[in-house]
Amino acid sequence: MNRCGWVNQDPLYIDYHDHEWGVPVYDDRLLFEYLNLEGAQAGLSWYTILKKRENYRKAFDNFEPEKIISYDEKKIEELLNNEGIVRNKLKVNAVITNAHAYFKVVEEFGSFSQYIWSFVKGSPIQNHFKEMKDVPAVTELSDKLSKDLKKRGFKFVGSTICYAFMQATGMVNDHIVTCGCYQKAVQITK
Numbered sequence: 375m376n377r378c379g380w381v382n383q384d385p386l387y388i389d390y391h392d393h394e395w396g397v398p399v400y401d402d403r404l405l406f407e408y409l410n411l412e413g414a415q416a417g418l419s420w421y422t423i424l425k426k427r428e429n430y431r432k433a434f435d436n437f438e439p440e441k442i443i444s445y446d447e448k449k450i451e452e453l454l455n456n457e458g459i460v461r462n463k464l465k466v467n468a469v470i471t472n473a474h475a476y477f478k479v480v481e482e483f484g485s486f487s488q489y490i491w492s493f494v495k496g497s498p499i500q501n502h503f504k505e506m507k508d509v510p511a512v513t514e515l516s517d518k519l520s521k522d523l524k525k526r527g528f529k530f531v532g533s534t535i536c537y538a539f540m541q542a543t544g545m546v547n548d549h550i551v552t553c554g555c556y557q558k559a560v561q562i563t564k
Contacts, residue, residue: 375554379506382421390424396559398498398544402486405543406476407437410469412539413530414460420538422460429458434469442473468529475527491545493519499546500560509548512537 381391399405411430415423423430433456435441445453453459453466476486483489493515503509516537523531541548549556 376552377555378548378550378553384421386424387421392555395542396544396547396549396555398562399542400487400491402480403437403439405486405490406439406472407431408543409528409531409539410434410437410472412535412542413468413472414462414465415538416465416530416532416535418460426459429456433459437469439473439476442470443477445470465530471527471529475523479526490519490543493522494540494545498544498559498562501546501548503548503550504552506550509550510537516540 375392377388377391381387399408411423411427414430431437433453450463450466450470454461454463459466479489480486483492499515501509512533516533519540520531520533520536523536537546540546544559544562547556547559549559
């Protein structure tokens with residue numbers, strides 16, 4: 375099967391591309407997880423984070439915001455000593471900060487999903503890129519999402535991170551048109 379050019383030959387990466395990337399996500403907890411994992415990726419490759427994803431899920435209580443908001447200094451120290459995740463104090467603290475901001479969004483919008491999907495009017499944007507070089511790293515929409523998230527107190531949510539988040543969670547279909555997953559992603563949204 376033809377795949378997007380960023381996929382290496384690791385079965386973990388192939389599985390992620392073929393079954394997750396670009397598939398619309400509406401679950402609040404999973405959207406929160408993706409947002410934080412994309413933030414952890416800053417300065418690194420997604421492949422690095424994907425290999426550590428199960429460690430992240432264990433370390434951060436499966437990204438349950440209800441649990442994360444109660445993290446104390448002892449838990450933060452435990453996370454900073456966890457070799458299974460990226461041990462960057464700013465990134466670790468960002469997850470906790472984001473959990474607090476998450477609840478404010480849920481209170482205002484009814485769900486995190488309602489808030490996130492409002493940026494694309496509830497439906498994935500269907501792009502038609504022929505080559506990987508045509509796929510942008512940021513868009514006006516990712517700028518808008520980033521700015522709004524920051525205004526609401528979220529950390530590690532720059533425009534590039536937000537666009538990667540939008541791609542991963544299916545807010546935009548950025549599979550190139552020759553990729554075997556492109557048509558599948560189009561069908562999901564119909």
